[in-house]
Structures are given as structure tokens and as C-alpha cells.
Amino acid sequence: MTPASVGFQCPECVREGHKSVRQPKRFTGARVGFRALPVTYSLMAVNVLVWLSIMVTGGASSRIADFIAIRLQGYCFTPDGGFVVPQSVCRASGYTWMPGVDDGAVWQVLTSTFTHVAILHLAVNMFSLYVLGSFLEPIVGRLRFLAFYLISGLAGSALVVWASAPAGSTVGASGAIFGLLGVLVVLFVRAGQSLSPLLPILLINAAITFFGPGISWQGHVGGFVGGLVVAGIFTSLRADRKAPLQWAALGGFTLLLLAMVSVRMVLF
Template identity: 85%
Template sequence: MASASVGFQCPECVKEGHRSVRQPKRFTSARIGFRALPVTLSLIGVNVLVWLSITLTGGAGSRIADFIAIRLQGYCRTPDGGFAVPEGVCRSSGYTWMPGVDDGAVWQLLTSTFTHVSIIHLAVNMLSLYMLGSFLEPIVGRLRFLVFYLISGLAGSALVVWAATPAGSTVGASGAIFGLLGVLVVLFVRAGQSLSPLLPVLLINAGITFFGNGISWQGHVGGFLGGLVVAWIFTQFRADRKAPLQWAALGGFTVLLLALVGVRMLMF
């Protein structure tokens, strides 16, 4: 989740996953059209529409981007940029106040996961989302895939709120995508499959996360950990008779993430 791309670019790994994980025959159609991947393609569509709205309203200087990117601390937007002052001072000076999560802009916890400014950032993230979605959506189901994406994004945002610079803005779907990568890891392990096809992807993305310029390691790590948790819940309560427990556990994890954000807001 930053102004740089997620880096997941390994079609061979996804293909290997298709070969090594037991799956119904209907999965073979997972890459052909909207009816096969409605959630994946819809998420891509939303990300593209948000990028278009930002591009058409000023790109990096768009007020839309400022409004939906995540930051803990609000800031005063001026023609020359912005600076951190109390909201009252900003408004009394005739400038625009852009709120942060601590000011009540809690929507940023999720809207930031659909926000991109750079077309390269968007393109690489959407390619990664498509490759992961083409494998995962048929396995976990449409609704669960959507929930996993959103909760992973929320987990990434929660760590951003706790560990990133309070006045810094973070954008991008990378936290949610790293969460889906975490889901894939858990499914491989639970199926007794070797992680060797995924190791190059994991190592490359670890390098990008911790050594890349302008990368939000908080969003990547938080999203990945969130994906591990939701996948563990999915595999622990997979039987139909355990579905209520699965949804209750996912709901409980979501509440925990929101509570962690709330605690950070109280501390700030």
C-alpha cells in the first residue's frame, strides 16, 4: 500500500498451484470471463474507476485522493502543499482541511485499498489481483473471497495507523493483495503441498516490502498477517455445519482490528 507496486509477477507459480492443489473440474474455467470471476473483476473495475476519478481531478494533487487515502493525522491543504495545524486554524485561514482517521475519517481504512495515483502502481496491483483471484475465488467462493480481500486490506490499514508516520498518506491495494497471498500460503500448507512454487514470489515481495523505495511495509505486513488469519479461520471451520462459526470468527477478527484502530486513536 504505497506509491510503488506490489511486485507479485509470477504466473508460473499460480499455474503450479493449479496443478498441485486438488480442485473440482469447474476450476478450469476460472480465467474466462466475468461469470467465472465476478468478484475479482468487479474489484479490479472499482480500482480502475477510482484511479480514473483521481486522474481526471488532478492526479497526485486530487482532493479525491487526499480524501480517501489513509493517514492517522489530518492536515491543512494549501495551494503550495499542506501542513499540520489544528483544524480550526486551517479553516479560519481559508484553507481546506483534509481529515485523517483520528479525526473520524474511518472510511479511509478501506477506501485507501482501492486508491492508486500511478498507472504503473495500478497495473501491477491489478495484474496481481487477477492472478490470485483466478485461483482463489473459485476455491473459497465469491463472498468469502470478497471478505478476505476487505479484511486483509483492513488489517494492512490497521498496521499503517499504528506504525506509519501519522501525517503521511498511504494508498494502494497491496495490503489486500498481500493478504490474498497469505491465504494462498495457508491453503498450500493445509493441503500438504510444497511451498517451493511460492518461495520466489514470497522472497521477491519481502525484498520489495523492506528495501523498496516509497513502500508501506506496514500495509504489506499487516495485510499478509491478516490473510494468514482469515485463511486459518476458513480452513478450521470449513465444513458446512461449521459455517456459522466461520463467519462469527471472521466477524470477531474484524472487530478486533477495528478495536486496535480505536485504541490507536485514543492514544494519539
Template identity: 45%
Template structure:
């Protein structure tokens, strides 16, 4: 006699919770219940059921984003302004000599100063200090952050020489910036951009050779990538596309001779900032976010000051 084979019970076919009998493999992004096409509403990531949409409307203040902050009427405005500033600095540098322009030496980030030829600042004397540089004619001392040129920590993020460099950075900013401003609001987006740039500068001070020169908005742009990754994880979205884009940029960083230190600092900084914004409790959210951003800014400042004291 043949023994009867055990057939495991099959899981029930998912049906729309509001319309029994309608098979649906789409689930609400927030509560996870199956919903049919008639019941689904497109959200920032995936779809939501009518109850979750109503709950979101009830708990979200009018004209307020999901992480606090007023919704921008034009989410691309901040990115347009940032692109315009970068373009203006690049144009001024190009018109005054490009790599030989004084802007190309006073605006980028120098951990320590450099002794350059007065007639051509693209040529310099390695190892010459400020005193030795001042003792010879035809030479000029260009200060670094350790010499008091603190402005370079932020102006370096708006400085470019090569047209391809600024083109790629501004293209990435144009694609990433409006998406993030639409979610976090204008003030938080600007804070994200500038703090990511400072985090990149701090990483350059600590991880790069003191006699290097670093410039470009890549640190801030990588901060936007890190922030977008955290926000996608927060809503349990598909991170595959952002990870692929990030991997391509990381590969280009190491194969193209670009400052990986600034990219790493910006990426980590942007991820931390996004975590502060996204995971702040709903109660007193704005206050927690503000204190978190101030605390992170103070941490960056302390790291910079400690490193500058070592270099000095």
C-alpha cells in the first residue's frame, strides 16, 4: 500500500482588505495590508491604503513636510541658487587665469600654506615656510587653514577649475537637490548641504596630506547621496538604484585621482544629518532636529580646531 503524501497547506491568496475576493499582491507601504488598484494611492515610495492616507493627512500639519519644515513652493530653488554660485565662482576663476588665477589658490582648501610664484601661483616651492617665502622676491605666501584662512573650509566647496568637474557636480546637485528639498524643506536642505561640505573639509584636514589642495562641491554632493540613502531606508524603499549610483561614484573617485577624503567625509556627514532629521521623534521634532544639527556642527568644528592646532 502506498502511504499518503503530506501536502503542506498553501498560504491564502492575498485579497484586498476592503474588497474581499479581489486578489492583490500590492501592499500598503505603511500598514502592509493588501490593497487593490481601486484602493491604492501613490505615495513618495510605493502605495498607501485609504486609511493610512487619511491618517497621514490628519497627523501632518498643513503645508508641512513629512520630517517637519514648510513645504517648498519651488523645491528646485535652493539648488538653482547653489548652482548659480558655483557657476559664478568658476566663471570668475576662468576669466582671471584658470589654474593660474589667484582665486584658484585663495578659495580652495589648503591644510597649510604654500609659497607660490607671484607671477604664476600655479607654481610653488614645496617645503618653503612663510618666513623663507617672505625673504625672497617674486614669491608670495598663500595661507592655509592652519594659518588662519578659515574661509577655505566653505569656499573650497564652491570652487572649480575644470569644466568637467563642475559640470558633473552641478548635474548631480540638480538631480538630487530638488528631491531632498521636497522632502525635508528648504532650511533643512540648505543646512544639509553646507554641513556636508564642512564635514568633507574636516575629513580632508584629517586624512589628506597637509600640502595638498582640495576644491569642488563633491563633498556636499556626496552628502546629498548619503542623505537620500538614509531617507529611502527610513521609508523602507528600494535602495538598489541609489546604491548602484553611489558605487559608480565611489569607483570614479578612486580611479580618477579625486579626493576620496572629501567624498567620504561628505557622505558620512550627509547620512548623519539625514538620520537626525528623519528619526527625530514627532513630539518636539523641530527642537530635536535643531539641537541635533547644532551638536553635529559643533562636533565638526571641534575636529577642525583640534586638527588645525596639530598642523600649526
């Protein structure tokens, strides 16, 4: 017999009772799985490993950081620093050309979202990722959470390419993390919850974005808007039978972001 709040129950009765209890579902329609956070921890691990690779290859002067940070305009790398000259002149002089998105280094729109140089920058972003991932990954599911993170980061990079200085470089997971904040806002609204608990967090992050020194407001704003869009797609098409439509719409949004980057490359 199994102890209960009132008396005892037979094991068969308990099993039958569990079968008849309706399981909670996510906003997207899939069942909630209260497991570990494999995607959150994996994303954190990738960010930390990239940071370690940068630290052991020179830190702020690491060529790895130069290669995977997002910049529109490439530059000529020399032992004494770097300078902007035509690529042909750089190579003819025996120096190394560090490509930008304009040179075809499209991978930077994604790799930059896993790149950190300062330990404080990494620590703040990983703590934020852990907090948001602990809440969102069990609710939206592993694949959806990964999609939210990556596409939000891509949206942040797309605005960086359009609105940042061509010769400047941008790194950090902040765009993807701001996208997760945007997802959180949409989920609160769709669930009919008040945004009051989120307002202090949103206001603080807005202040940091627009008034903090050395902050890429382009990455933050682009990521936040990207998070709003992808969460809106999934919550609008939330039934299980509409999953193909969800992914198709998400793929279309991804292609739109890549097209934005491509157009900027042509115009530059």
C-alpha cells in the first residue's frame, strides 16, 4: 500500500490515477519536460571554450578573436597592430589580412555571438544565460530554445552590420540574451500575465544599452526585436499540428536576416 494524505492507496490505484491526470503543456503546445538544461549548459560551455581559446592565444591581441568577431570592413594585421589598407596591398607587403563581413566572412554574424574577451563580460552574459535558460528551456523545449538563441543572435548581428562603424568590431552573447528577454516578454503577454515583474529588468538593461560605455546598442536592440519576432511566430502557431508552419516561418525570418546582411555587403 502507498501512504496518502488520507489513509493508504493500492499501487494499482495510484498508477491509474497518474494516467488520468492531464499533463501541463508549453505555450507552443508540446508537453513540459522537467529535466536538466542541456542546451543552456552547452551554449555556456561553447562560450567559455571560445573565451579560453582567445586567452591562450593572446587575449585582446588574439588573432582568433579578430577572425571571429564581427566587423564589416577587413583590416591588415601587423605585429605592431593593424591598419586599414586595400587587401592586395596588405598581402603584397607580407602582412595578414583579417577579413570582415564585406570580404565574405559571413560566419562572423554567428561566431561573434559566442566571442568574449573580458572575463567580466563573459561572466555577466553567462549568468544571464543561465537565469533565462533555466526558465525558458523547460517551457519552450530544447530545439525551440536553441532556435530562439541563435536567431536572436543573428538578428543582433544584422543590425550591427547595418548600424555600426565599418572599421569597428563587436563581440558578445548580449544580442542573443536580449533576444531571450524578448521571448520572455512575448510569453508573459500571451499568457495574460502582467509585465510588472519584468519592467525593472527591462529598464535596467535599456539604461545599460544606451548609456553604458562600450556597449553595442545595435546588438542589444537587434537581438531583442529578433526575440520578439521568433517568440511571436511560435506562440501564434502554437498547436502541435502547426509545427511545420512554425519552422517554415522561422526559416523565412532567418533568410530575411541573412538577406539584410547580404544587401549591406553589396551596398558597402
